[in-house]
Amino acid sequence: MSVAGRVAVIGGVGGVVSEAIARCLAQAGAEVVVGGEEPSRLRSLSDELRSRDRANAPAVRMVPGDAAGTEELMQTALDAFGRIDIAVSAWERHCGRPLARTESADVERIVEANLLGPLQLSRAAARVMQPAGYGRIVHLSSRAWLGGETGAAFAAAEAGLVGLTRVLAWELVRDGITVNCVAPGVVDTEDLRRLPPDEVEDLLRLQPVRRPGAPEEVGQAVLFFAADESRYITGQTLYVCGGKSALSSLTA
Amino acid sequence: MGIEGRVAAVTGAGSGIGECIARTLAEHGAAVVVNDVAAESACRVSEDIVRAGGKALAVSGSVAQPEQAERMVRQAVDTYGRLDVLVNNAGIGRNAALQRLTEADWDAVLNVNLKGVFLCSQAAARVMREQRYGRIVNIASRAWLGWYGQTNYAASKGGVVSLTRTLAIELGGRGITANCVAPGQIETQLTYKENPPEVVERLLKAQPTGSFGKPEDIAWATLFFASDEAAYVTGQTLYVCGGKSIFARPDPPA
Numbered sequence: 001m002s003v004a005g006r007v008a009v010i011g012g013v014g015g016v017v018s019e020a021i022a023r024c025l026a027q028a029g030a031e032v033v034v035g036g037e038e039p040s041r042l043r044s045l046s047d048e049l050r051s052r053d054r055a056n057a058p059a060v061r062m063v064p065g066d067a068a069g070t071e072e073l074m075q076t077a078l079d080a081f082g083r084i085d086i087a088v089s090a091w092e093r094h095c096g097r098p099l100a101r102t103e104s105a106d107v108e109r110i111v112e113a114n115l116l117g118p119l120q121l122s123r124a125a126a127r128v129m130q131p132a133g134y135g136r137i138v139h140l141s142s143r144a145w146l147g148g149e150t151g152a153a154f155a156a157a158e159a160g161l162v163g164l165t166r167v168l169a170w171e172l173v174r175d176g177i178t179v180n181c182v183a184p185g186v187v188d189t190e191d192l193r194r195l196p197p198d199e200v201e202d203l204l205r206l207q208p209v210r211r212p213g214a215p216e217e218v219g220q221a222v223l224f225f226a227a228d229e230s231r232y233i234t235g236q237t238l239y240v241c242g243g244k245s246a247l248s249s250l251t252a
Numbered sequence: 253m254g255i256e257g258r259v260a261a262v263t264g265a266g267s268g269i270g271e272c273i274a275r276t277l278a279e280h281g282a283a284v285v286v287n288d289v290a291a292e293s294a295c296r297v298s299e300d301i302v303r304a305g306g307k308a309l310a311v312s313g314s315v316a317q318p319e320q321a322e323r324m325v326r327q328a329v330d331t332y333g334r335l336d337v338l339v340n341n342a343g344i345g346r347n348a349a350l351q352r353l354t355e356a357d358w359d360a361v362l363n364v365n366l367k368g369v370f371l372c373s374q375a376a377a378r379v380m381r382e383q384r385y386g387r388i389v390n391i392a393s394r395a396w397l398g399w400y401g402q403t404n405y406a407a408s409k410g411g412v413v414s415l416t417r418t419l420a421i422e423l424g425g426r427g428i429t430a431n432c433v434a435p436g437q438i439e440t441q442l443t444y445k446e447n448p449p450e451v452v453e454r455l456l457k458a459q460p461t462g463s464f465g466k467p468e469d470i471a472w473a474t475l476f477f478a479s480d481e482a483a484y485v486t487g488q489t490l491y492v493c494g495g496k497s498i499f500a501r502p503d504p505p506a
């Protein structure tokens with residue numbers, strides 16, 4: 001898939017899914033610039049993603065939703081490579097609690113990571129991409145917004161990303177920029193591995209493909225939207241969920 | 253994307269989008285069974301692929317005839333030993349405003365566009381279940397969401413979206429995925445044959461990007477769903493429509 005030679009910024013690296021996205025893009029030949037909160041994980045990913053010309057991938061420490069940190073991520077990419085072709089928001093702060101039992105500070109943290117981070121990233125990326133007349137913006141949302149038994153705050157933030165994707169697509173449709181969204185279902189993450197096996201079994205019963213997705217499978221979907229060839233696809237949300245959106249959400 | 257060494261059947265591959273899908277899958281290393289009701293078109297595309305160094309076999313026949321759908325699948329297996337990918341692309345349009353739509357228009361469109369997908373999928377799934385591997389990609393249409401003069405066509409494509417979800421649910425445990433690509437307006441003879449120039453003009457105005465899509469855009473999305481990497485994606489409908497599924501300015505006919 002053609003991302004070779006393209007420059008990608010990825011906000012929100014830290015978990016296995018965001019790291020898989022960064023690897024997929026880098027392996028396909030993109031220059032990758034990563035932003036995230038946790039210095040140690042950021043550093044090891046940056047070292048791993050060395051390219052032909054560089055000892056490591058530029059990395060920026062930033063908290064989601066912070067306008068200055070977002071600007072710094074953009075500026076770092078521009079300084080290193082002179083342009084930004086691809087912007088991926090990969091923040092994912094899960095919360096499966098009922099809203100009435102979620103602390104108000106946690107509600108804020110969920111909205112900051114899952115929605116405000118991507119909003120600021122898209123805004124900053126659009127400003128760089130519009131004059132260049134080319135861009136691929138990809139958001140990482142979640143199937144969870146379609147419905148589930150609990151986790152209303154998380155669902156609200158992830159639903160926000162779908163709305164953002166749809167309307168931003170139109171705002172940028174004549175600028176050669178596409179905006180799309182990948183919405184994973186159950187994925188083999190650190191969180192999933194902490195669950196008792198019978199709970200995982202219960203989760204998997206809700207989907208036609210009875211296994212968790214691999215982080216790379218999410219990465220491949222992001223790579224698909226990020227490719228040159230996806231020029232006529234915009235505003236769309238693709239569920240990478242083993243069919244759970246069809247079997248259990250009865251929608252989308 | 254991983255499709256190298258796979259065996260694919262593409263229906264209605266004698267022209268337009270299907271032809272482009274067949275060529276694209278072949279370029280990426282799949283052996284392709286080229287089906288079309290127009291025998292000469294199927295032969296031409298298949299010969300072109302072989303001449304370009306690919307693997308292809310022409311099998312003419314209508315997707316709406318059970319024995320011809322069966323024959324396409326049988327020939328794939330007899331020739332290449334398996335069938336990994338089925339692309340249900342064959343489709344026709346008979347546009348007319350509701351009051352002018354005839355029963356024959358309704359039946360013709362539903363037969364090819366919906367019954368054809370059922371028949372080919374059933375025949376292919378028999379083989380894919382045994383293999384415990386399969387990719388079914390159905391070419392639906394953005395039009396299923398509704399558009400002027402397309403009562404029959406939109407309903408047939410809505411049927412395809414719905415059928416795809418049930419295929420995904422029934423076959424998910426067998427390593428078989430089923431997904432839809434829903435094209436917006438694409439530059440093929442279908443677009444120009446079904447629409448007089450003034451309507452083409454109007455359609456063009458309704459495109460958010462200001463342009464029609466190309467068959468390559470649909471082939472690209474089809475390649476993704478057909479690839480090994482898309483194993484965890486099933487039951488989905490992806491619009492390749494330049495954003496028209498998100499929002500369109502309606503411009504009703506006079």
Ligand SMILES: NC(=O)c1ccc[n+]([C@@H]2O[C@H](COP(=O)([O-])OP(=O)(O)OC[C@H]3O[C@@H](n4cnc5c(N)ncnc54)[C@H](O)[C@@H]3O)[C@@H](O)[C@H]2O)c1
Binds near residue numbers: 270287288315
């Ligand atoms: N062109 C568009 O704008 C557009 C938009 C949305 C969806 N689509 C869908 O894409 C698919 C391909 O369309 P296209 O634009 O390439 O059209 P096309 O007319 O160029 O090609 C369709 C092919 O299908 C073949 N065919 C027709 N009936 C058949 C049958 N019973 N059995 C086998 N083959 C048969 C035709 O001979 C033709 O070669 C169709 O399903 C169509 O509904 C097209």
